[in-house]
Amino acid sequence: MQQESIKAIPSNRLQFFPIMMFATVMGLGGLTLVFERLYATFNFPKIFATTLISITTILFFTLVFTYLLKIIKYKEEVIKELNHPVRINFFAASSISMLILSATYRDYYMEASEMFFYVGAILHIFFTFYTIRFWINSDFEIVHSNPAWFIPIVGNLIVPISGIGFVDSQILIFYFSIGIFFWIILFSIILNRVIFHKSFAAKFMPTMFILIAPPAIGFISYIKLNQTLDFFSQMLFSLAIFFVILLFFMYKNFLKIKFFISWWAFTFPMAAVSLSTILMYDLTRNSFYEILAYILSAMTTIIVLLVTFKTIEHILKKEICIME
Structure with missing residues (x-):
């Protein structure tokens, strides 16, 4: 059966299977967490959360299998993605997907939650150092910067949410500190690029929604660590709401964007602010x-x-996994 499914993927399509596909797991996983919290807080039907966690898990392992196959058959294409100024940031989407799955499984299957956490946390800190080294050793221009840069570095804020009870709080504070520190630094760079330089290409416009995620996730992470709704935590939450309002003020910028896989950048940040x-x-x-x-x-x-829906539609049209 597996051999038949492998043959069903045209080699050229597999060759161009993008690492950005892991953003789909982030989006669906984020929605799963939203429905889990809606069930716990507002007594929503549990079936929504349990169905979504099954779909998200199947999707995650399907993507892992497919990308491992790409690594085996098209190693040079993977190396290209690792050296791409934008795509390199999405490798951390795979580790974030594991951390999100860890959080979703916590109330159902603690052993699975713990396994996803350890693998995800170790892999994510590796991508953090790898990406920072890549930035330092590369000759970047300001126009190369975009909100996707938040994914590998500020993604560390998710680790304390998944890791409470699994590792010492000092380790979780280490991850939290990295995320908060680099959120401020990277936000300054992105703001500079947005205001003083040429606007983003249409395909990167959805990544503007990633601006919502750091303060929203930072708020949840801080509460998990500190167990107190203090001034700093309220400031983080307020900033998340500010970015939501700002982006909806900019709604005309997003209305006529042609579909790209980057549309998934709309999803997880909205899930994050819903959870917060x-x-x-x-x-x-x-x-x-x-x-x-x-x-x-x-x-x-x-x-x-x-x-x-749009992703499935474009997959059926064979407009995804093609050479750009």
Whole structure:
């Protein structure tokens, strides 16, 4: 059966299978976490979360199998991606996918959650150092910068969310510190690039939504570590909401964008801010946050469904996994 499925993938399509496909797991995994929290906080039907976790897990292992096959058959293409100024950042999407799966399995299967955490955390810190070394050793120009740079470095903020109870808190603080520090640095670079230089190409515009993720995930991570809703945590949450409002003020920038796999950049950041709003309601029991959580969760669900539909549509048209 496996041999038949391998043969079904044209060699040229496998050759151009993009590492960015792991962003699909981030988006679906984020939506899974949203429905898990909606079940825990607002008594939503559990079937949504359990169905999504199954789909996300199957998708993750399908992508891992496919990319390992690409490594075996088209090693030179993988090396090209590792040396690409944008695509290199998406290798960390694979480790983030594991960390998200770790969080989704925590309430169902602790052993699986722990396994996903250890592999994901080790792989992610490797990608962090590898990417920073690549940046230092490469001759970048400011126009090469884009919000996807947040993925390998600021993605460290997800580790404390998945790792509570598995490793010492000092290790989780180490990851948190890296994420928060580089979020500030990289945001300054991205803001410089957006304001003073040529605008992003259309295919990179969806990555602007990644600006939402660091403060939203940082808020959840900080609460997990500190167990206190203090001034700093409220500041992180407020910044996440600010970026949501800012991007919706810019809605015209996104309306006419042709479909690219980068559309998945819309999904996980929206899931992150939905999760942070549900957590804020859990901590404050303020009805405003309850309403906001419903609104953001509904928007996240619609966006994920839309992007999933468009992805399937373009896969059927054989417009994905082609040479750019």
